[in-house]
Amino acid sequence: MGVADALGAVSGAFGAVGGMVLPVAAPVYALIVWLLNEISSAFSVYVFGTCIGLLLGATAVAAMRGSLARADAEATRKAKVAAADAQKSRRDGAIPPLPIPPDVLAEALRHLPRWTKEPDVSRASWLNNLLDALWPHVDTSVSQVIRDSVEPMLRSLVPPLVSWIGFEKVTLGPTPPVVGGVKVMGSNSEEVMLELEVVFASGADVVLAAYVFGVRVPVRVHDLQLRANVRVTFTPLVDQLPCLGGLEVSLMSLPQHADVGVSIPPGIDLMSLPGAHSLLRLALWKFVAPLMVYPAKMTVPIMENSGIEPTSTGMIKLSVLGGRGFAARAKLAGSGAGAARNERRATTMNGGGDFKSSFPKMPLGGLNSLVASRYLVQLHTRESRKITLASKSSDAPTWDETHHFLTNPDACLTATVMTTNLKELGRCEIPLRRLVADDRARKTTLLHIPLGDPKPYLVPLPVPKKPVSYTRVTQEELDALAEDHEMALEKHALELATLRVNALDAATRPSPLADVPVITCELEFTPLGLEEKTSSSNDATPDSASESASEEEGDDADERRGILTVFVTRGVRVLSEATNGETRPCATATCAGQTYTTEAPLEKTKNPIWDEEFLFFNVAPSETLRLDVRDGNAKGEFLGGFDLAVREVAANKELSEMFRLTGVSNAAHVFLKARFAYMS
Structure with a gap:
């Protein structure tokens, strides 16, 4: 085969292969070209849309910024105009108008929370x-x-x-x-x-x-x-x-x-x-x-x-003078009132034990402890308020303290003597019914309160007995147990009342019991609202009797009396009027016939700190609290004073304020806090 034949064979082979591949490759090529065309079209649209969006966005932002700038410029212009108008109005003496009507603003403020x-x-x-x-x-x-x-x-x-x-x-x-x-x-x-x-x-x-x-x-x-x-x-x-x-x-x-x-x-x-x-x-x-x-x-x-304590009908003023017999060792009122009766009561209530009591007799160990160390005396008519006298250690102590207590006919004046660690050694409970009767108003009674063994006073109430068996108990047995318990309660109350009456008889004797620790005090009873009624009745004339009677109903609120609590905290720039120098100031508070004086500071100062609390009882809202500041004591140089109407305190129930002292030329002030509560 020659070269020409070979080339012809190869060319024929390629032609045969091309004839076979070309029908398949043509559609694939057409598909690839179509996809490339679609991708290029989409990309062109995306790029064009993005450019248009950026252009429109930039335009919108520019327009918004221009609008905000114009709004700010307008607000600034209005503010400048308003400021200029306000300044002009102030120069002219006129009040600039409010942007909101006053009545609308007042109504809106009224509904705001406090x-x-x-x-x-x-x-x-x-x-x-x-x-x-x-x-x-x-x-x-x-x-x-x-x-x-x-x-x-x-x-x-x-x-x-x-x-x-x-x-x-x-x-x-x-x-x-x-x-x-x-x-x-x-x-x-x-x-x-x-x-x-x-x-x-x-x-x-x-x-x-x-x-x-x-x-x-x-x-x-x-x-x-x-x-x-x-x-x-x-x-x-x-x-x-x-x-x-x-x-x-x-x-x-x-x-x-x-x-x-x-x-x-x-x-x-x-x-x-x-x-x-x-x-x-x-x-x-x-x-x-x-x-x-x-x-x-x-x-x-x-x-x-x-x-809550029972309703009060009045107030007792108790002036504790002194005491005697706190070192007694023997013959503790062996002939005291109710000795044998109290001894039988204590023996019966303690299960027939060999517990002995006289007036009732104070235990010997208790008296020894009174002499060996200091002791405290506590007085109260209500459990919620107990007054502790100054601690003493002598046989014949002297207190000279005056205290006020709310009371009613069913109340008892309780006096207890105890050690400094509050261990009770002696006790006496005096019923006040006879001492706070209407005919005893504004009258003073001298009391020699004897202190005896506290155990007879503190005998617990009888506990009801339980039936032998709850499964077989009958109604008659339950009624019998209830009746026995009621009789035991009556016996307990009768014996306690007898003990208290005997204590009252012993306390009102002209001379105190011998060889018994005794507290000597003076008791004065004041019914609620008595001062106002008596003063109005004394000042009334026959012509004004009808007027006072008609006004009595309208003055019921004034006749209500209460307790005024005064906290005298500190003074500011309290100086001597004569020397304009520092002093030892003390504050004297007077109200409703009661007077209290703070302790004077140890060193001279113009800014004294007292931090003392005083209680004024039986105070009418129509009265006035007077506070005077003096040098050293209540009779020293006058450093200023002020008056505070109790009615103002009663209306707010509590008042805290810095009061300027009058009667002096310097700018002295006293910080005082007062609280008023009506007596129930």
Whole structure:
């Protein structure tokens, strides 16, 4: 085969292969070209769109910035114009106009919570969260209490034509009251006082229905709205769990806002009638104010008897002069009043043991301890307030102290003697019924209070006996056990009363009992409001008798008396008027015929610190507290003084202020804190 033949064969082979590949490669090539064209088109659109977007975005940003710049320039221009107008108005003496109308601004500020306007009022978010969690349970319990307490009373009052009356629906609503702020008012060891701003708009809904001759007559009370300032006093604070005797709740004034819906068939709202809201305010003033507006209060007991002392009918002024017989060793009033009777009582109550008592006789070890070390004497008419006299160690101590105690005919004056570690050694309880009678007003009684063994006074109450078997006990046996327990209680009360009467007889003897530790004191009784009544009756003339009688009802609030507590804290720039130099200032406070003087500082100073507390009893709101500052003692050089109206303290219940001293030319001040509480 020649070259030509070979080339022809190869060319034929390539032609055969090309004929076979070309039908397959042509579509693939066409597909690749189409894909490249599509990709280039999409990329071109993306690039073009991105450029257009960037251009439009830049234009929008530029326009926004220009708008903000123009707004800032306009605000600046208006501010400059307003400042220029205000400056011009001040030069002209005119008040610049407010951007908001004054009445609208005042109404808006009135609805702000107190914590936004008063720095001493705290937010109460924690209390609101607690109320929010408790409110469903409070709603259920209060609704049930209303049903159980009000329905029986209503059914006993309705006439016979009403076949049935009761509550078909009682709910306080889903929304709890909101406390806008809490203010703590002068908390101390005796009470804790809180002032709350309460807003109540919970959607309460109460439906009371009555069936008259078979016809249903419903009355619906709904949508109660209330805004008021409430003062809650946690008092008394006691030494037993839960340490809180009760609550005292008062309104500081009538509610700032009060509204309620009262609907009757067929859907008529009585509060939409003309004059309905005026009648509501009148009802609040007539019925709620005497019961709830301060100084009136509602007491909510927590503990048994609320931990609250009985109502006071007066005050006793006890001047403790001295004592004698504290070193007695033998013959401890062997002939004292009721010796044998008390001995039998102590023997019987202690299971027939060989316990001996005389007046009752003080144990010999107790008397030895009185002589060996110092002792304390404590006086009280109420457990909540005990007065401890200065500690002594002599046989014939001298105190010369005067104290005041609230009292009532059922109270007892209790005197105890104890060691400095408060171990009780002697005791005497004197009933005050005869000493605080009406005919004893403003009269002084000399008492020689004998101190004896405290055990007969502290005999515990009898415990009721238990039946032999609870499974076979009969009602007759239970009645017999109850009767025996009642007789044991009566016997206990009779023996204690006899012991106290004997102590009173011994204390009122002209001469004290011999060989018995005795405290000598003078007791003067003052009924509540006596001073004002006697002074007005003495000054009255026959022509003015009718006027005084007619004004007596209007002066009931003034006749109420209370306790004024004064904290004399410190003085500022108290200087001598003669030498303009430093002194040893002391403050003398006088009110309601009672006078107290602070201790003078040891060194001369112009900024004395006293930190002393004084209690003034039987104080009327119409009286005035006088405080004088003198050098060294109550009769030294006058360094200034001021008067404080008790009525101002009673209106606020507590007052803390820096008072400027008058009567001197220097700018001397005294910081004083006063608190007033009406005697119950």
